[in-house]
Amino acid sequence: MNIQDMILTLQKHWSNQGCLLMQAYDVEKGAGTMSPMTLLRSLGPEPWNVAYVEPSRRPADGRYGQNPNRLYQHHQFQVIMKPSPDNIQELYLDSLKALGIDPDQHDIRFVEDNWENPTLGAAGLGWEVWLDGMEITQFTYFQQIGGLEARPVSAEITYGLERLASYIQDKENVFELEWTNGVTVGDIFTQPEYEHSVYTFEESDDEMLFDLFTTYEKEAKRIMEKGLVFPAYDYVLKCSHTFNLLDAKGIISVTERTGYIGRVRNLARSIAKTYVEERERLGFPMLNKEDASHE
Amino acid sequence: MSKTVLFELGLEELPARFIDDAEMQLVKNTEAWLKEQRIPYQSVKSYATPRRLAIQIFGVENKQPDVEEEAKGPAKKIALNDEGEWSKAAIGFSKGQGKNVEDIYFKEIKGTEYVHVKKFIKGKLTSELLQDFKDVLVGLNFPKNMRWGDFNLRYVRPIRWIIALYEDEVIPFQIENVKTNNETYGHRFLGGKTTIAEAASYESVLKAEYVLADKSERKTEIEKQLKQMEEDKDWTILIDEDLLNEVTHLVEYPTVFSGAFSEDFLEVPDEVLITSMKEHQRYFPVQSNDGKLLPYFVAVRNGNAQHIEKVSKGNEKVLKARLADAQFFYQEDQKGSIDEKLQKLNRMVYQVELGTLADKVDRVKTITAHICNELDSQSDLKKKAIRTAEISKFDLVTHMVDEFTELQGVMGEKYAKLFGEDEEVATAINEHYMPRQANGQLPQTEIGSIVSIADKLDTIIGSIAIGNMPTGSQDPYGLRRQSLGILQILKTQNWQIQVESLLNSVIDLYVERDLLTKDKDELVKEVHEFFRTRASFLFKDEGIAPDIVKAVLSNGIQQYSITLKKAELLSEKRNDSNFKPVHEALGRVLNLAKKTEEDTITTDLFQNSSEANLFKTYEKIHELYIRDLKSGNLEKALEQLGELTQPIHSFFDQTMVMAEDQKVRANRLALLKNIAHDILQFADLNEVEWKQQY
Numbered sequence: 011m012n013i014q015d016m017i018l019t020l021q022k023h024w025s026n027q028g029c030l031l032m033q034a035y036d037v038e039k040g041a042g043t044m045s046p047m048t049l050l051r052s053l054g055p056e057p058w059n060v061a062y063v064e065p066s067r068r069p070a071d072g073r074y075g076q077n078p079n080r081l082y083q084h085h086q087f088q089v090i091m092k093p094s095p096d097n098i099q100e101l102y103l104d105s106l107k108a109l110g111i112d113p114d115q116h117d118i119r120f121v122e123d124n125w126e127n128p129t130l131g132a133a134g135l136g137w138e139v140w141l142d143g144m145e146i147t148q149f150t151y152f153q154q155i156g157g158l159e160a161r162p163v164s165a166e167i168t169y170g171l172e173r174l175a176s177y178i179q180d181k182e183n184v185f186e187l188e189w190t191n192g193v194t195v196g197d198i199f200t201q202p203e204y205e206h207s208v209y210t211f212e213e214s215d216d217e218m219l220f221d222l223f224t225t226y227e228k229e230a231k232r233i234m235e236k237g238l239v240f241p242a243y244d245y246v247l248k249c250s251h252t253f254n255l256l257d258a259k260g261i262i263s264v265t266e267r268t269g270y271i272g273r274v275r276n277l278a279r280s281i282a283k284t285y286v287e288e289r290e291r292l293g294f295p296m297l298n299k300e301d302a303s304h305e
Numbered sequence: 306m307s308k309t310v311l312f313e314l315g316l317e318e319l320p321a322r323f324i325d326d327a328e329m330q331l332v333k334n335t336e337a338w339l340k341e342q343r344i345p346y347q348s349v350k351s352y353a354t355p356r357r358l359a360i361q362i363f364g365v366e367n368k369q370p371d372v373e374e375e376a377k378g379p380a381k382k383i384a385l386n387d388e389g390e391w392s393k394a395a396i397g398f399s400k401g402q403g404k405n406v407e408d409i410y411f412k413e414i415k416g417t418e419y420v421h422v423k424k425f426i427k428g429k430l431t432s433e434l435l436q437d438f439k440d441v442l443v444g445l446n447f448p449k450n451m452r453w454g455d456f457n458l459r460y461v462r463p464i465r466w467i468i469a470l471y472e473d474e475v476i477p478f479q480i481e482n483v484k485t486n487n488e489t490y491g492h493r494f495l496g497g498k499t500t501i502a503e504a505a506s507y508e509s510v511l512k513a514e515y516v517l518a519d520k521s522e523r524k525t526e527i528e529k530q531l532k533q534m535e536e537d538k539d540w541t542i543l544i545d546e547d548l549l550n551e552v553t554h555l556v557e558y559p560t561v562f563s564g565a566f567s568e569d570f571l572e573v574p575d576e577v578l579i580t581s582m583k584e585h586q587r588y589f590p591v592q593s594n595d596g597k598l599l600p601y602f603v604a605v606r607n608g609n610a611q612h613i614e615k616v617s618k619g620n621e622k623v624l625k626a627r628l629a630d631a632q633f634f635y636q637e638d639q640k641g642s643i644d645e646k647l648q649k650l651n652r653m654v655y656q657v658e659l660g661t662l663a664d665k666v667d668r669v670k671t672i673t674a675h676i677c678n679e680l681d682s683q684s685d686l687k688k689k690a691i692r693t694a695e696i697s698k699f700d701l702v703t704h705m706v707d708e709f710t711e712l713q714g715v716m717g718e719k720y721a722k723l724f725g726e727d728e729e730v731a732t733a734i735n736e737h738y739m740p741r742q743a744n745g746q747l748p749q750t751e752i753g754s755i756v757s758i759a760d761k762l763d764t765i766i767g768s769i770a771i772g773n774m775p776t777g778s779q780d781p782y783g784l785r786r787q788s789l790g791i792l793q794i795l796k797t798q799n800w801q802i803q804v805e806s807l808l809n810s811v812i813d814l815y816v817e818r819d820l821l822t823k824d825k826d827e828l829v830k831e832v833h834e835f836f837r838t839r840a841s842f843l844f845k846d847e848g849i850a851p852d853i854v855k856a857v858l859s860n861g862i863q864q865y866s867i868t869l870k871k872a873e874l875l876s877e878k879r880n881d882s883n884f885k886p887v888h889e890a891l892g893r894v895l896n897l898a899k900k901t902e903e904d905t906i907t908t909d910l911f912q913n914s915s916e917a918n919l920f921k922t923y924e925k926i927h928e929l930y931i932r933d934l935k936s937g938n939l940e941k942a943l944e945q946l947g948e949l950t951q952p953i954h955s956f957f958d959q960t961m962v963m964a965e966d967q968k969v970r971a972n973r974l975a976l977l978k979n980i981a982h983d984i985l986q987f988a989d990l991n992e993v994e995w996k997q998q999y
Contacts, residue, residue: 079626093455096465096482099317103493113494115612116619119555120355122320124449135451135462137318142619143586143604151453151463162455177619182626260652268657 011110012188013085013175013195017063020087020169023105024061029089032062037244038251041066041127042088042168046243049130049278051090052164053155054286056296058092063171067251069210069258075196075203078183082206083199087169093162094151102139102149102167109178117142125150129250129271130278131157134166146174156282157275210258223252223270230277239285246277307347307366308472310435311504313359313489314442315466321355321554323447323461328353328520334441335360342434343369352508352518354557356493358445359468359518361507369428376402378420381411395420435476438469443480456481466490470504492516492557495608515558515609524553527605530561531589534603538563541592542603548583555587556607563591563603564621570628571600573635574719580709581627588624634704638716643724647695649702658771659820662698665763668814670694672759675810679802686752693733693756696721700734714738740790747790747797754794761787766811769831770821788839795865796843804840804862808832837862844872852994853879859989867937871988874939879995888995890953891946891984895991897962898981901974910972915959919952923980930983939987946984953980 011019021031035045042064043049051058064086072082091098099120103113120137125148127133134150148168152160172195175187185196230245253270256262262270289295319327332351339346339362347364378384384395391406399406404422411418447461454463458481469476469485478485487501491514499514501507508518517523527549531542553559570578575598582588588602602624606616650663659665673694677687700706700717709716718735722728729752736753737760739746748754765784768774775784795802812829815821821828840862844854849872857872878884911917926945933942962977964970984990 079630094453094463096454096463114608115615117606117608117616118494119607120318121555122318122322135449142616143623144619151451153451161452163451163453165453177622182622268654 011175011178012190013171014190016109016171016175016178017087019108020105021061023108024089027059027091027101029059029061029091032060034062034064037247038067039064039247040068040250040254042086043127043132043166044130044247044250045088046240048088048090048164048166049132049155050239050243050282050285052092052152052160052166053158053282054289054294055162056092056289056294057162058090058164058296061087061089064088067254069206069254072203072207072210072258074207075185075200078185081172081184081199082203082210085171087171089167090164092164094165098165098167099149102147106141109174111141111178120149123148129274130155131275131282134160136166141174141177144173144177146170146177156285157279158282158286210255214255214259216256216259216261219252219256223249223256226252227273227277230281234277234280234284237284237288239281239288242277242284243281246274246281249274249277307364308431309504310346310362310365310472310476311359311468311470311501311507312438312442313352313357313466313468313501313507314464315357315468315490316464317462318355319358319462319554320449321551323449324353324355324520324554325550327358327445327447327461330445331358331360331441334444335362335438338438338441342437343428344431344434345370353520353554354516354518354523355555356490356557357516357518359507361504363505365431365471367432368430369434371428372426374424374426376422376424377412377414378402378409378422381418381420384409384420398422432471432474432476435469435471436478438476439478439480442467454482468501468507470501473503490514492608495558517558520553523556523559524549527553527559527561530559531603534561534563538601539594540599540601541594541596543579543590543592545583545589548587548589552587552605556605558608560606560608560610560613561603562606562610562613562617563601564617564624566600566602566621566624566628568600570632571598573628573632574716576712576715576719577631577635577705577709578628580712581631582624584709584711585627586620586624588620630708631705634708638703638705638720639723643696643699643721643726646699646702650698653701656767656771658822659767662701665767666695666698668763668767668818669697669756669759671814672762672811673756676755676759676802676807679807680755680800682751682755689727689730690733690752690755692727693730693737693752694759696726696730697734697737697756697760740786740793743786743789747794751798754798758791758794761791762807762811765791765835766808766815766828766832767820769835770812770815770823770828772822774831774835784835785839788836789843792836792840792843792862792865796869799866801864803864804836805833808836833861840865840868844869847872849873849876852992853988856988856990856992859992860985864937867934867939870937870939874943875988875993878943879993885995886954887943887947887950888990888993890950892991893957894949894953894977894980895984895989897974898977901971901978903971903975904978904982906975906979907972910969912964912969913959915952915955916973916976919949919956919980920976922949922952923976923983927983931986934986942987946987949980 025031032047035047039045045064047060047062065083066086067083069082071080073080106113119140121140123136123138125134125136131154133154134152136150138145139147139149146169150166152164152166154160172184172187176184179187181187185194185200187195189195189198226245226248230242230249234242253274257267328351332349335349345366346362350361352359378398379394384392386392395409396406398420399409399422402422402424408422409420412421450459450461452459464480464483466489467480467483467485468487468489469478470487475485475487488498489501490496490498491511496514496516499510501510511518517526531544535542578598579590582590582602588604591599591601591603593599604620606613650666651661653662655662655665670691673690677690700713700720703716703720705716706713714735714737718731721731721734729750733750733753733756736748736750737756739748739757748757764782765788768782768784773782809829812825812832816825837858841854841858845851847869853872853875856875857868862868906920908920926948930942930945933945960973962973964973
């Protein structure tokens, strides 16, 4: 099964479970969790079920397109279900079956892995899912987001698409994976992988990046005070990505690192708080919708 | 007729590391609950897998035993009115106990008669009591709990089903939205939903659904299969007990299988390959019978042998990617030089208040040099020790240690050799982390011992200096373990080093580098006390009685081995009746000497010959005594003190210490103070409980 069919299959599967199908969010980010579709929407009492593909940038993992396992940008398929349904593990295992992975022919395990993202003041408990010893999915029950207690609890399922595809397609090099018939990951991504690596490790303008971080941070704070949560959050994402670029280049010392992470976390915390306040002011509109659909 | 009870809690996968403790709690709490509920039973049996915790109670009687209790009511004079009729109080009491006034009898308690009734309490039916077992299930403690859905309960993982059976009847209760039932689930893929018709059939029904619910049975099964594989393939499988336990906790139905990896990877050090297999993949490494690592691994599948080749192939692929990473790291790490790597330590913060790792290394170097000087080490050894300290942390910037933190030091040794460092230096880099755990292996070489002590001293004193003194169970930097390590090394190496002066020299270094955030004297006190407490633990471990530990450590640890020998000597002496007059005399001196701080003796002020004689004897023995003490000639030193016995007794017989004349009195006390000072250098003998006195 090529990656395109995997995405279609997963979309179909989770759409059938009542998930909204969303598109990737258009600001750079390191993980699907950081999309406002997850990070903000998993806050507060409103139910929320969503699935989307997220291109995730990890500048430090860039390898000029030379390493068979590491990418500057990989793809995650992200699912959020709030509140977590009782049969969420079964729903997940069914999705593997839909992808043609027959559990009877493999060894599938849920191995304890507690997830924490200090930058976002977020933490959860759960597992990494092993398929014959390979980690293919991160499965997390959110307990805290932006420093706030997650309630109701969201279940987050994050598939590493390239990992999973390398298993399904039995390829050892990520660039040989078929995106669709006749077109490989390498065809599409070799050039951007190379260029982004060159940019990240050699060509990026340190001064400009430091300035950008400060500018984005300032702007995030300014508009947050006006209660504009979503635009403010976009600037937090920009801060985070800018920081990742600086960090990958190795020009941030460990102490400074703690300082920067702390600055992003403070922003994320106040945005989380403001988001919930704004939703409350609006009367938690999605909550009423849920009630109506249940009647 | 007695019956069987069964409770099973169906959970989403429990963390392996919590299972043993959870099962232990379940047994303990069940037994306590049955006792509290007064339910007679014969035995309990527990089960634990990643997806379930269960307990069977056998031989359960169908009701609590009936009991007859005596209830005490009001005093007789209140129970009967003047006319001898029952008062309201008496009537109320008997009613309250479910009895009539006719049942009342009197009984005297401490001279007063009170109303009593015999109360018969009928035992409740077990079936009515069992619902409350819910509290035992909900009450299990886990190190980490979570919430799920929109429920309030915080528990280790979401609860998905509950079996509660009294023989064949479901005991009704509910935890959040989950109601008890007699239905369970077998193996996630091989088994299905199934009914437990009778509580006693639990284990066998689950076995048919591919679940070995009994943990020890699963473990035995894995061991059996491992042994079989060793025989079939002529291998030695490296079975680590912790890993075996963990694997047992990760599967419900174990099947052992093997896989292979390319021989090319064997160029990577064994430690790396083994760590990668064990820590990351939970595989057992394989050796030939002559102890060489082979390019194979053994793993345990949660399932049966069907399609096992596919599972093995998948695992091989994962391991290949991991080992390829390790090989890449190994090759990358050999590029550049040690100096280049050391440069990077300048960018790695050790503790914000204490600077970078490079700063730490520099301190360790200084402390190492200091220890070498104290030991009068030869210049060659000193040079190597300093080189070891200088490069002791270079491997922290390698890719390999970044990936496998537990290999710090191990990789340091390997890479140091590859970079052409001296063999002894390379070995010492690894040894400087020892002991790595409580009572772990100590450094074998002198250089390793020196640098190990230097590194630990810096860590401990640095942490305490910035306010990270361990409290209660909180010791995140392992300072207690490290200080025990220092003392154990000092003992093993039998070095003539004064512990307190060593500690002071490190504190001085911190003062010099302006790293103190607290008062120096306070830090000195804290650090000395911290080490003294560790020493007293070690002494007690050696079988030294607490009073003697206190006596010999009253003046600090000093030279560890000598102080320990003092303790051993005093343990002998306290049963020796010949020593009685000696300790009596010395004890009196210690008591009186507390009355003064003055220690200047003026011989002109002596009033009688006993004073002069005591002083003369003291002068005679003083230097010899100190010399014997320093050289560890303890028996001899005690003999020197013994010389004072007669003069001390004469002194007290003939001299009034607290004389009228203040100068004379001060002079006498000063004489005693000087003697006491010498005694205390041995031990505070007044702390010892002298057995021969009794």
